[in-house]
Amino acid sequence: MAEGGSDQTLVSGVAGRYATALFELASEANAIDAVSADLNSFSAMIAESADLKRLVTSPAFSAEEQVAAVKALLAAAGISGIAGNFIGFVASKRRLFALPGMISGYRNLVAEAKGIVSAQVTVAEEPSAKRLDEIRATLKAVAGKDVDVAIKVDPAIIGGLVVKMGSRMVDASLKTKLNSIRLAMKEVG
Template identity: 55%
Template structure:
């Protein structure tokens, strides 16, 4: 379902020559979603009706001056009771845009938010490995404790502290 919505949005954005603007607006909404537990609850909870979700999203968008195709898309998702899948729709849209531009997308999981310099270093390292531009989809997951997990296509590198500690724990059990 997320793929169908994302494809429809991409076709509309392509037709109106606003793919970059839509991408930027979706990124902005994704950041809003990550920074607000209340908004996340509104989006994910089946307790709220479509009308309540639409009213709340509309109020948030008015206050944040969030307009355009991306805003209308998210409102449509709320109206159709599909707001719970908006994060998957945003990821699918990013993947479609990346594929159309010939870019690769890497999923990067870190324990705490990264600064721009570190993000740039990771992009550069991935470009050296793949010889292509690589977009990065960053997810913050404190449960990995530290380190980084990078998934690029079917390849994955897990250098998280959680995995290392788990490996040490397994090795200690084998010693007994």
């Protein structure tokens, strides 16, 4: 775990406090990766189900309804242990609305502890395995540490790529280059 309060720069607020507590608990139990896997599973369930997303975000459900529904979902998904108890606890405290932020905060703490930098790379079409390896190697060389690369496909950028890594962003898309040329031509004319 990072010293000197650098965790505060990664996560803040209610979600940050919960994420930090969960990270410390998982770390003490040597279960960081297991908790990550369970949280990723539950996060995927939220993304795939409009009903679950509504349950998590709507204040219309009582704490009892949320706890009962979440416990049933956790059992069906085979999520138990620290992550299952944590999600149940969050539901009982009526904080499910903040769960996505808590999961994101936990991921940030894990990445920091493991020395991994996250990067989002937007490309016009799905890259080949070779191209993806080249992107990873280049980003690792720039960052000086391992990089967790999330690929987003957006045909609107036409070609090239857009990389967001930490607070840095490099936009080498054809769309941006064409817009720059268009703007330069307007200024000349």
